[in-house]
Each structure stands twice: as C-alpha cells, then as structure tokens.
Amino acid sequence: MLRRLHSLPGLFAALLIAALAVTGAFLAFDSIIERSGATVPATGQVTVAALAEAVQLRHPEVERIVRTASGSVIATYFEADLPGAERVDPLTGQALGPHQPSNLTRTITNLHRSFLMGDAGHVAAGLGAAAMLVLCISGAMLLMARLGGWGAILRPSRGTLSQRLHCELGRFALIGLTLSALTGCWMCLATFGVLPDGTAVDAAALVQPSGGARLPPGQLAALQAVDLSELRELTFPYGSDLADGYTLTTAQGLGHIDAATGQMLDFTPNDLARQVHETIIMLHTGRGVWPLALLLGLAALTAPVLAGAGGVIWWRRRAALPKIRQNVGAQSADTIILVGSEGNSTWGFAVTLHAALTKAGHRVHAAPMNSLAPRYAKAERLLILTATYGDGDAPASARLFQQRLERSGTVMPVAVLGFGDRSFPQFCGFAEEVAAALRAKGWPMLLDTWLVDRQSAQDFAAWGDALGNAIGTSLALAHVAARPRTTALELSGRVEYGAESQTPTAILSFVLPAAGGFWQRRTLPRFEAGDLVGILAPGADLPRFYSLASASTDGVLEICVRKQPGGVCSGFLHELQPGGRIEAFIRPNPSFRPGRGKAPVILIGAGTGIGPLAGFIRHNARHRPMHLYWGGRHPSSDFLYGPQLSQYAADGRLTRLNTAFSRVPGGGYVQDRLAADAAALRDLVQHGAQVMVCGGRDMAGGVARAFATILQPLGLDLATLKSEGRYREDIY
Template sequence: MLRKFHGLPGLLAGLLLMVLSVTGAVLALAPALDRASAVVPASGDVSVAELAGRVVAQYPGTEQIVREPSGKVIVYYSRDGQVGADLVNPLTGEGIAPYESSAFFGWVKDLHRSLMLDDAGRALAGVMAALMGLLCVSGMLLLARRIGGWKNLLRPFSGSGSKRVHAELARFAVLGLLLSALTGSYMSAQRFGLLPEASATGPGFPAEVSGGQPAPVGTLNALGNVDLGEFRELVFPYPGDPQDVYSLTTTGGSGFVDQATGELLQYQPRSEGSIVQQWIVSLHTGEGLWWLGLILGAAALTVPVLSVTGMTIWWQRRRSPGKLPDNADASLADTIILVGSEGNTTWGFARELHASLNKAGFHVHCSEMNALADRYPQASRLFVLTSTYGDGDAPASARRFMARLGNFRPGKALKFAVLGFGDRQFSNFCKFAVDVDAALADKGLSRLHTVERIDRCSSPQFREWGEKISEEIGVPLALDYSPLPPATVELELIERADYGLAVQAPTSILRFKAAEPGGWRKYLPSNHKTLPAFEAGDLLGVMPPNGQAPRFYSLASSATDGVLEICVRKQPGGLCSGYLHELRPGDRIEGFVRENPDFRPAKGSNPVILIGAGAGIGPLAGFIRKNTSRSPMYLYWGGRSSQSDFLYKPELRHYLDDHRLTGLNTAFSRSDERAYVQDKLRQDESAVRQMVSTGAQILVCGGRDMAAGVRQVIDDILKPLATDVKMLKAQGRYLEDIY
C-alpha cells in the first residue's frame, strides 16, 4: 500500500514536478550570483548614516536606498529629470553598474510560481509542492523499510541499476526536497487564504515633526545607530518639505527619522508572524542564505533523475514475473503461492503451478515471499516455491519473509507444502527451503506434503512433485515446465595463466572476450549479442557440454577492462571446471553474465578487508584493480604453496606499489609455516578489530569450510566490541561469496 501511495502520485505528476524542480534549481543560483556581485562590509564597519552620506555625495538626487538580502546595495535617484537605479559600493558610495532586474530570472520565476497560468497555475504549483512533500515522506518510509530501519540510513546500500540510483539520490536529496516542498506549500496556502498571512501594518505617520532645518543625512543619530547588516530600506523625504521624514526599514522593524533632529519616530518592531513568514521565504528561495540556495538547487536537480528512475522501476515491476494473469485477490483466494527467487528462474515454475491450479478451478493468489500477508482468510492451501541464495541464505524476494512470519495468523484449515530449488553440488542444498518448512511448522501449520527439493531446475522432478500434490488435493495437475535457457554470448578464450600443478590443485586464470562472428557471417550487418555492463564480483554463467545446467564463476574483471576474467580450480570429477581447464586460446564457449550486486565493496573511505582462499581470490583481485581512489584495502589470502599457486602474485605486488592495495597478508598451508588464512587474521586481531570499529567492511570469497572458519575467527576478534558477524551482515558490512 505504501509503495502505491508513493509511486502513483509520482507517475501522475512526474512531468510537472520536473518543470518545477528544474526552474527551482535555476532560481537557486540567483542568491549565490547576487552575493558574488555584492560588496559586503564586515559587521559593524558601516552604519546606515555612513552609507547614506556616501551615496548622497555621489548621487545628490537620491530618493531611496535599498539593501537586498544578498547584501547588494541599490540607489534609486533622479538626475536632470531622469530617474535611474545603480548598484553601489557601500564602502565608497560610488556606482558599480546600472541596476535592473534579470528578465531571464523573472521569466523562470513566473514559470516556477504559476507555470505561466496565473492563479490557476499558482494553485497547481502549490498542489505539486504538497505532493512533493508526500513523496518525500513516503519515500523515506519505503527506504527505511528496505534497509532495515532508520538507523541504517547512512550505511551502504546494496543493489544496482535504477533501484540503486533512485535510493542513493533520494537519501542525498530528501531533506532539501522536503524543506522546499513544505515551505512552498505554506506560501501557496497563505496566498489562497488557507493559512493566515502576517499583518503588514506599518507605523502610523508621526503626529509631530520638528520641521527644522534638515541636517546632512550622514549625521542623523537614528541612522548612525543602525548597522548596515540590519538595514533593508531608506526612503528619503520629499525635497524642500521640512515636515516630511525619512522612512527606515530594518530587519527588526520600521519607523521614521526626523530629518532635522535625527530622532527615531513611531518605531514599530516586526511581528512574530512577519518574522516567521520571512524565514519561510528565505528557506524556500535561499534569499540571504546563498549557501542554502545552492544545496536546495542541487537537491532539486535530482528530481528529473528520480522521476525517470522511479518510472523505470515501476515499469520493471509491471513487467516482472510476479505479475500473473488471473491472479486472485489475497483475501479471496483459496490457494496461495509464495515465491522466493534471486534470478527469477523460480517464477517460471510458480507460473506453471498457478496456471494449472486455476485451470482446475481454484482461486489462486501468487506473490513474492516478501509480500506475506498477516492472514489469508479464505485459503486452505499454501505453496512456497523458493530457491536458496549463496550458502543457505534467503533469495532477494524472500529476505523479509522470516520477519513477516512473526505477524502471520494462519487459519486452522491452512496446510502448506514447500518446494525448494537449488544445486545438489552445494552442501547446503535448498537449505532456505528447509528452514522455511520448519518455520511454518513451528507456526502451527500442518503439512500438505513434506518439503521436497528440485536439483538444477529439473523438469521431471517438478512433474513428479506435481503428481504427488495431485494425490493430496484430489485434483490432477499436469505440471510440465522447462525453463528457457539463458540468452548466451559466444566467448573466446584469449589468455590463460596456470598455477598449482605441483601441489595437486590445478587452478587457472582464464580471460575471455566476446567472439566475433566467423565465416560468411562476418560480412552480414553486426547484430550478434553483446555483453551487458558488469562489475568484478558479478557472475559468469558457463554452459558446460551435454546440455547441463550452467555453472557460475565470480568475475575478476569489470566491463572497462575489456575482458571477462575468472579464476577456476579444477575439481575432481568436475564437469564444467574440467571443461574449462581443457580450453586453449582461441577456443570458444557459451556464457552469460548475471549481476551479483550484493557482493562488492561499499563506496567511501572506510577500510575494506578482503578475505579469500584458493580461486576465491578472483573477485577480490578485481575489487583491488578497480580501487583507483586508493581507499584503504587489505587482503588476507590463503593458498597451498608460494612457489606453485600464488595466484595474481605479480599483479598484487604492483597494486601494493601503486597503493590500490594497502596491505597483503598471505598464508600457505604446504609451506614451513603451515598456516591458513584464519591464522593470519588471529595474528592481526588488534588491527582487524580497530578497522571494524571505525566502519570497515569485510568481504569473504572461497570454499565453505574456509568461510565457516573465518566467521568463527571474526566472531572471536569482535567479542570486545560487543558485536559479531551476524550484526555486521545485517548492516551490509560482512558479505560472502562462497561455494
């Protein structure tokens, strides 16, 4: 509901908000430009009497002196029957340049205030300002919910693409946009009588004026007691009329000054309402606060990008696999399907189950696991189809499921069945599905069927599961689904470096490029597939021979490197690793890139601790290569022999020399020291603890056993800080890519 409350107004008002934001950003420059062209004496250096005396000496026909909030001093005068206005130097009274308001800024101001539609446009602009305020508040609530609470707002965000850009810009700009929206709404409400305006009543004309011989303006005591910084306007008396007076306006109030005695007459301080109103104008426009104007302008410039990324997110969500035809309302459905997926593969199976149940006459509601409702009043069957991410973690669309399960109130008739998707080569095969099954049972639900696990998206296994479910519900289901293979690109091996043969751990660094079409195809227009943008830490999916499911390898390169680089250890009996190790330069494979935005260093100056073993060094080396800002980055890495399998040795030495790598600590298990990476961490426990206490992020890549050992060591090191790996993970400061 909150997402709709945030998204729908943004979609409807996006174009108008972009117009108002761009014009607002342009107007925000005016205070800074005015300040740059103004001569501003130090506080206490110039009084109004001194200013007026200097100006009159240069402009005998002075009629009015005005000091704008920016500090610019303007004199309005008559000379030889002609009126004029000049910008003057308050230190000398001399003219700097003729003064006239900017036609360009005037046009932009009209467009910003009223969209060139007079009062109707002003009303519409006011509505847009109020709408922007609602978008800011709802957006921050969504952002806080996404990252796990307000306390995490300043921590690094995960993800990539439009969602990442939208979130980062929103965090940067929200306070400025909210301030502009609230002050703009307030001023609009005042203009149309929805809020009372402050009284503009000034002092009455003095009943008694001395009428004596006028004294030089520079000698008048009342003007001499006012600092230039407090001055706003001085209107001169009519020439030759001894009964007329000077009209003085300051930041604190207004009154009259006797031109003969210099006495202040009928002074009236400004009302509190007037002061508040002026502050609101200043906070909205930046008048008198040029630095604030620049901040508000920078915030306003994010609105076009926020609008475009917001519409992109909306469109992607509309096209997402979770949008199913004939999807029943959750409150009316008799069957619920919840989906946990990282790369959308599981959604294909969910769609097949949804269609089959619908065909059988059930009212089916399907959504992601993160959208678990508090209750499903009409449902008697709950199916959970979920993959497992990494080493037993929840996939992207199920990360909030366990938390939401605490508020779930199942009906007595609701029974459930969990189906897991994964790869049997992992020791924690479908672990998250098993955890979900146990959690639902602990919640008091009865099992419709025991948890089952699908290996590598096996269509026969899915069909067999459907047959078992058919027996349980008494309705035949024909689940026949084969996931489409991912769109692949032909890749050519251009270089390889081999290590580890002497210690029975053959490991190769393989570098590929997108292959050019060969034969007669090279004469056709170029329309072959190209690789998407990718970063170190993303995954290269390799299609092994004989039509097997793809295997994934962490990339050690970014798109800007011009190659796809992976580090592969040959596994005993490994189908894909053996296939890759047999390749020679010039050989070609089929592959594709899958984003892995949850495993990459956070931006900023905080230290990054990289921990790996064996081929797990691949993405870590890629992170170091891209550390051109020279942020503190430390690598702990373990191998077998420094002579045989010191992967990336020359590159790491180079990175140390040019300070992309701050520190390198290696451990070799088949050397004299017989050390593992965990041992090196314990040796450096004080330094590691100090870095974590100052905001360091830890990234771990390698085998499961190594990762488990590292977690234990880090937990031990962090005990004096009253924190642990679990807490760092929740903060996005402990990331793993393990296999």
C-alpha cells in the same frame, strides 16, 4: 506499499520535480553570487537615516530605498522626469553603478513559481513540491529499511551502481530536499490564501502628518533609531506634497513617519503569521543565509540525478519480474503466491503454478515475498516459493519478509516450497526458517515443507499433486525452465595449473567472437569483478555459475575453473580449445564487492576462490590497503595468479600477500595463517577493515571460526560485521 508510494510520485512527477529543482538550484546559487558581491555593515554601523540622506543628496527626487535579503541596497529615483535605479554602497551611500535587473533571473523565478502559467502554474508547482515531499519521506523510510533501521542510516549502501547512486545522493540531499518541498507546499497554500501570510495592508497613517517643512532624512529621529540591517524598504514622500510622509518597512513591521518632525506616526508590528511566513521564505530560498542557500542548491541539483537513477532502478526491477497474465490485485485474490528469488529462476515455477491455479478457476496474485501485506481482504491461502541464498540466507526479494511477518495481523493456511541444492549443508535453509516463523505465528500448514533439489520439475510436480489434494483442486504442474538469454563468447586464452597435485585447474579468458554482421554484439555485457557468469554446457538445462575475475572494462571475461569429477560444465570448459565458444549470461552480484572508501580490505580465499579477489586487486588503482590471504595445495603447480600477484605487490595495488600451501612440509591452511596474524587483523578491523571471503564451504566455515576467535578481544562478532556490510562471502 511503501515502495509503490515512493515510485509512483517519482514516475508521474519526474519532469515537474526536475524543472522545479533545476530552477531552484539556479536561484539558490544566484542568491549566493548576489550575497558575495554585497557589502554588509556590522550591526550599529549604519542607520537608515544616514543612508537615506546620502542617497537624497545625490538624487533629490529619490522614490524608495530597498534592502534585499542578500544585503544589496537598491535606490530608485527620478531625474528630469525619467526613472532610474542604482546599486548603493551601504557604508557610504555612494552609487556603485546602475541597477539592471536580470531578465534571466526574472524568467527563471517565474518558471520556478508558476511555470509562466499564472494560477494554474502555481498549482502545478505546489503539486510538484507535494510529490517531492512524499518522495523524501518514503525514500527515507525505504533507506532505513534497506540498511537495517534508523541506527544504521549512515552505513554504506549496497547494490548496483544505480542503486548506490540513488541511496547515497538521496541520503546527502534528504534534508535540503525535504526542507525545500515542505516550505514550497506552505508557500503555495499561502499564495491561494489557504494559509495566512500576515501581509500588512499599507493604509494611510492613523495620525496625519503635521504638514510642516521637511527635515533632511538624516535628522529624522525615527530613521536614526533603525539600524540598516533591519531595513526592508523606505518609501520617500511624494514630490512637494507636505501632507505625505515616509513609509518604513522593517523586519519588525510597517510604520509611517512625519517628514517634518521625524516622529513615528504609527507602527503595525508583524503578527505571528507574518513572522512565520518570512521564516518560511528564508528557509525556502536561503536568501541572506548563504550556507543554507548552498545546501538547498546542491540538494536541488541531485533531484534530476535521483529521478534518472530511480527510473533505471524501477525499469530494471520491472523488467526482471516475469510477465504474469491475469495477475489479479492482492486484495481481490483468493490465493496469494509470494516468491523469494535471487536470480529469478524461482519465478518460473511461480508462473507455472499461477497459470495452473488460474485455469482451475482461482483468482491468484503473485508478488515478491518482500511485498507481504498486513492483511488480505479475500485470500484463503498463502503459497510461498523461495530459494535460499548462500549459506542459508534470504534471497534478495525476501530479505524483508520476516520483518513484515512480525507486523502482519493476518493468519491463513500456508504452504512453503523451498528450492536449493542438496550439496549445500544449508539446503533450503531459508525455506525451513520461514516455515518455522509462520508456525510460531500460528499459521496453519496446508502441507509439510517441501524441498525441490536443483530445480527438479519432477519434485515440483509432486508438490503440485499434494497441494491440489489439500485444497481440493486438481493441479498438473508441468514446468519447463525458460532458457536464459545468452551471449556467445570465444575462448582466447588459458593458463593451466594443478598438474602435480592432480587437481586440474585453469584460468580461462573469453572475448566476443569476431563480428560476423552489423547486428552482432560488439561489446561485452557489463560486469564487475565478483559478479557471476552463468555458462550452459552443451545439452545441459541448468547453468553453472562462476565468479568473475575481471571487469568488462578489461575487454575479457575471465574465470578460474577446477575440473570436478563427473562435472559436466567444468569438464566441457577444460576440454574447450582456443577459438571454441560458450553460451553465457551475467548475473550481477553487487553484495560481493569492496565497499567504497579508504578503509583496508582483507581478502581471503582458497583454490579458485582467488578469482574475484585477484580482480579486486587488479582494479585497485588508488592503492587502497589490500591484504590477501590465500590457500592452495602446492606452490609449484597450484599458485593461481602467482606472477600477477607479485606484480600487484610491486606496484602497490596489493599491500601484503599471505599464502598457505597444504601439500608442503610445515604447510597449513588459510585459516591457520589468519590465526597466526590475529593481532594484525584485529588492528585492521579496528581501522574499519572489510573482510571478503571467497571459496568452498569448508574453507569458508574454517575462516568464519578463525575470525570469530580473532574478534572476541574486540567485543565484536561476525553477525555484527555482516550487518555492517564488513564481512561478505561468496561461497560455493
């Protein structure tokens, strides 16, 4: 609900908000430029009387003197019955040059206030400000939820480039945009009289002027008592009419002055409504307070970028979801299907289940697990289909599920179906965790938790039979996995390792085939080191994923592959000859990349896990401190990327290389090197180091245990580092 609330105003009001933001930024910077060119006397240095007399000596028929919020002083006058205006030096009263209002500034001001459309434009501008306010509040709440609470609001964000850009810019601009939006709403309501602005009506003086001969302005006691910093506007008496006096508007209110005696005839102080309204105007424009104007201007400039990045995020999220026919609303459905998926494969099973239930006459709603609602009006059952990410973690679309479950007031029959790979120790670990949480909340189970191994269509069909019996509906779940959209890539090079240790391993490089036609793809798909490439071996239904050691900007797709006994895909890749082709697709893995900044990075891996780590080092052009701990079997045959790592160490991209070889006398494992360097590693962690681990499960487990021991003297643990995004794993 919160994400929808955040998305809809942005989608419908993006152009409106962008127009308000761009024009607002122009006006904010215009005020800064005006302020930089204005002379502002110290308080008590110049009185209104002195300035008025200096101007009148030069222009006997002066009409008024105005002091702008930015400190500029403008005098308007008549000479030979022709109007004129000039900028005035507030210290001397001398002319600085003619005053020529900018047509551009006037036009942009009107665009910002009303889109040049009068009252209808004022309404549109107010609606745009209201939409921006909703976006700011909902965006802050989403960011808080994404990062793990208000206490974590300053943690580095993770995700794709558009997600990081949206989060970081939003965090930077939040205060400025919220202030602009809130004050903009207030000013719009005040324009139409919904809120009071406290404007004083300039009525005739309650006490009539004496009508005597006028004194020079410099001798008027009422003007001598007013410091120039308080002046808003001084209107001079008209012509030779001795019954007319001065009208003085200051920061405190409005008064009338006898031109003959210099006495204040009456004074109407600003009421609270006027004081509040002037404060609102100052907070909205920043005029007179240049640091505030700078903050507002910079914040406004982020709005179009935020809108663009938000649109990309929305489009990618929408495009990633399957198109489910007859997916009824959550509050109208009798059956709710919630899906936890990292790479969207689980959604395919959800679509099959949705179609079968709909065909049987049920009203079905399918959504990500993160969308668990506090209540469902008509739902009779909840079906959860979820994968497990990594070593028992929640997949991307289910990371908020348990938080939402704690706040849910709903209890209904539920069935949990887990998807995973039995070769992992935490096989379907997250599904088991979800089922336990539901039972603890008192949700009755339709079935015991079922587990599907390696996306088995047979396991899924068996679960469908059991579910059908439980709900009294015959379900035939014949699932056929959709083949992912792939790109053809051609093997351009390979480097062989592992001969002496009898563990054939190769670094494989792929490029796009030579263009065979106008419409053939000419650029690699976009990817970064640490992302995953899915490869479909001939005749295989399921892809095998490998961590990428290169980025698309390198012009090649590079992976490290060890030949597994009986491995279909690894065997195919090891037999592939230069010029041979594969069918592949990219799966972004933004959670496994070095965070931004200058803090050190500790890279830990073994075997082919060095692939993405070498890619990170390769792209370390800014020479950020990077310390690599890597383990292999034998230095003469298994030292993957050995020559490249030596080069990286020589040119400063790699700060320190630490290796451990298990098949040499006195050798050991990578966790042994970590233990030996415990003091140095603690020092790096204290300086904000991020730890990145890539490789097999056994190695990762040993590294985790070693690091837990290393952290103990610091009063830290792995859970803390993980929650801060400073301990990341890519385990296979």
